[in-house]
Amino acid sequence: MATINFGGVEEHVVTRDEFPLDKARAILQNETIAVIGYGVQGPGQALNLRDNGFHVIIGQRRDSASWSKAEADGWVEGETLFDIEEAAERGTIIANLLSDAGQIAVWPTLKAKLTPGKTLYFSHGFGITFNDQTGIVPPADVDVVLVAPKGSGTSLRRLFVAGGGLNSSFAVYQDATGHAYDKAIALGIGVGSGYLFETDFKREVYSDLTGERGVLMGALAGIIEAQYQVLRQRGHSPSEAFNETVEELTQSLVPLVGENGMDWMFSNCSVTAQRGALDWKGRFREATLPVLNELYDSVASGAEAARTIQRGSTPGYRQELEAELKEVRDSELWQTGATVRELRSKATEKVEELSAP
Ligand SMILES: NC(=O)c1ccc[n+]([C@@H]2O[C@H](COP(=O)([O-])OP(=O)(O)OC[C@H]3O[C@@H](n4cnc5c(N)ncnc54)[C@H](O)[C@@H]3O)[C@@H](O)[C@H]2O)c1
Ligand SMILES: CC(C)(O)[C@@H](O)C(=O)O
Ligand SMILES: [Mg+2]
Ligand SMILES: [Mg+2]
Numbered sequence: 001m002a003t004i005n006f007g008g009v010e011e012h013v014v015t016r017d018e019f020p021l022d023k024a025r026a027i028l029q030n031e032t033i034a035v036i037g038y039g040v041q042g043p044g045q046a047l048n049l050r051d052n053g054f055h056v057i058i059g060q061r062r063d064s065a066s067w068s069k070a071e072a073d074g075w076v077e078g079e080t081l082f083d084i085e086e087a088a089e090r091g092t093i094i095a096n097l098l099s100d101a102g103q104i105a106v107w108p109t110l111k112a113k114l115t116p117g118k119t120l121y122f123s124h125g126f127g128i129t130f131n132d133q134t135g136i137v138p139p140a141d142v143d144v145v146l147v148a149p150k151g152s153g154t155s156l157r158r159l160f161v162a163g164g165g166l167n168s169s170f171a172v173y174q175d176a177t178g179h180a181y182d183k184a185i186a187l188g189i190g191v192g193s194g195y196l197f198e199t200d201f202k203r204e205v206y207s208d209l210t211g212e213r214g215v216l217m218g219a220l221a222g223i224i225e226a227q228y229q230v231l232r233q234r235g236h237s238p239s240e241a242f243n244e245t246v247e248e249l250t251q252s253l254v255p256l257v258g259e260n261g262m263d264w265m266f267s268n269c270s271v272t273a274q275r276g277a278l279d280w281k282g283r284f285r286e287a288t289l290p291v292l293n294e295l296y297d298s299v300a301s302g303a304e305a306a307r308t309i310q311r312g313s314t315p316g317y318r319q320e321l322e323a324e325l326k327e328v329r330d331s332e333l334w335q336t337g338a339t340v341r342e343l344r345s346k347a348t349e350k351v352e353e354l355s356a357p
Contacts, residue, residue, distance in 0.1 A: 001198075014185050014196035016165070024186035025053055027179075031119075033187075034059050034091020036084055036110065037098035038066040041123050043073060044153030045097065048160045048192035056080070059087025088113035093187070095121040101312025103127045104134045116141040117176070119183055123148045124208065125201030128173055130305040144174035145184035147191060148204050156192055165194030173201050209299045214292055221328075224249075228333045238336040246333075247340050 001012045035046040036059040049056045058075045059082055060067050067081075075081040088094050088110050096103055096110065104127070114120060120138050122128065125146060127136040138144050149156045149168045156166045170188045172180045188196045199207075212218070224245055231241035257265050266274050298304050311317055328334055 012198055014170070014188070014198075016189060016194070019185055019189055019196075021052060021189055024189040027182050027186040028054055028093070028190065031055065031092045031183075032057060032090055033093045033095055033121075033190075034087040035095045035097055036060075036087060036091075036106070037096070037102065038070045039097070039099060039153075041149070041153040041156070042066070042097040043069065044149070044156035044160075045095065045123070045191040046075075047073060047157055049190045051160070052190050052192070054190050057082060057087050057090060059084040059091070085109050085113070091118075093119040093121055093183070095123075095187075096127070097123060099312065100124060100126045100134075101309055103136065104309065104313075107134070107136050111139070114139055114142045119143040119145060119180070121184075121187060122146045122201075125171070125203075125205030126209075126305065126308075128201045129205045130302055133302060133305055133309055138174060140174070141176050142174070143176050143180035143183060144172070145180055145187065146171040146173065146201055146204060147184060147188040147193065147196075148208065149191065149193065159194075160192035165192050167195045167197065168193035169197045169199040169204050171198065171200045171204060206296070206299050209304050210292070210296050213295055213299075213304070218295075219288065219291075225333065232332075238332055239340065242333065242336040242340055246337060247344075251344075 002015050002018065003010050004013050031054075033049055033054055033056045035042050035049075035056060038046070038058055038060045042058070042060075046056050046058055057080045058070050060070055062083055070081050071077070082090065084106060091113075094110055094114065098106055107127075110120075116139075120142055122144075123146065125148075127134045128138075128144065131137050147168050147170045149166045151166045159166050168188050168191070170184045170193075172184055175181065185196060227245045228241045231244065232238070236244075253265060256268070260268075266277060269277070314320075
């Protein structure tokens with residue numbers, strides 16, 4: 001394992017150089033990986049594993065949209081596509097990629113198939129960390145491991161197809177066979193990870209729930225709505241408010257921050273923007289710190305898990321969720337976004353036309 005210095009703190013990281021795909025294949029050569037659930041992570045991980053030469057089967061509810069999606073992706077009923085119970089029976093590694101609420105409902109079925117020496121795999125520490133609420137307590141004679149890609153299953157697949165890899169964290173919760181550690185890393189390499197960062201189940205779920213509720217999605221969506229509202233209320237047009245809040249953020253600045261860091265970004269905008277942004281950064285930090293601390297407390301107390309489970313198991317929740325998402329989609333802000341995206345693709349077509357021989 002490589003030791004890498006992150007801003008003065010040393011951490012252990014697994015790289016593909018020291019743990020190549022051939023080594024991963026050798027470790028898992030006698031294993032059948034049953035990917036249970038074919039939602040967002042399921043397809044990304046299963047297709048990458050298959051293309052990397054591992055023996056993979058899918059377990060999914062019949063007569064569901066995800067079953068049809070699996071068939072469209074080339075999984076064949078009775079050969080590589082089964083109902084959940086049969087896939088779990090056939091699999092020696094059971095990759096539990098159901099939704100976190102779905103994992104609770106299906107746990108008794110999976111538990112019955114976890115015979116000694118099998119491996120139970122997760123991509124989130126949720127089910128195990130909050131097992132007082134989920135009831136997911138694995139038998140003592142199976143390995144329990146985690147590989148959590150730090151991004152959407154869609155990005156995991158896209159990056160793999162493009163020849164890259166998404167960073168993941170990995171952890172071992174239970175090592176019954178003495179090989180759990182190697183299996184976890186081999187699975188991490190197999191699903192298409194770039195670098196693998198070691199963690200434990202609790203730290204993975206605490207940071208993941210905080211991140212997605214915070215900066216990655218909740219805070220991002222909230223601050224975008226707030227700035228758009230202010231600009232609109234002060235007389236700016238929808239396109240101006242949108243371009244100055246979202247379009248420039250996603251199309252220009254955030255990709256540059258990703259490439260070069262925030263310090264570079266500050267030094268590569270006008271001195272006017274630089275002075276103002278540095279002055280206001282502290283105000284935003286102080287304003288959001290109490291909210292982020294409240295969020296972390298809510299994660300650590302199990303309240304976020306309880307709400308996820310309670311909402312996910314309420315009858316009619318899917319329809320309520322769809323109505324909530326429709327409200328976001330139909331808002332002036334995101335309708336403006338749809339139009340701006342259309343213009344963006346027309347502009348790209350124009351450039352392609354002009355550069356065609
Ligand atoms: N979405 C992501 O990109 C992402 C990223 C990192 C980690 N994860 C983790 O990966 C796991 C899977 O997440 P996902 O977003 O792919 O899940 P998802 O919400 O897309 O659901 C996955 C599958 O679960 C099935 N399912 C749901 N409830 C069920 C039930 N009661 N019975 C049977 N099947 C049921 C659905 O049909 C679907 O095929 C979760 O632990 C999640 O936290 C997800
Ligand atoms: C893709 C995310 C937000 O990183 C993941 O954590 C999820 O739950 O979907
Ligand atoms: Mg998450
Ligand atoms: Mg995440």
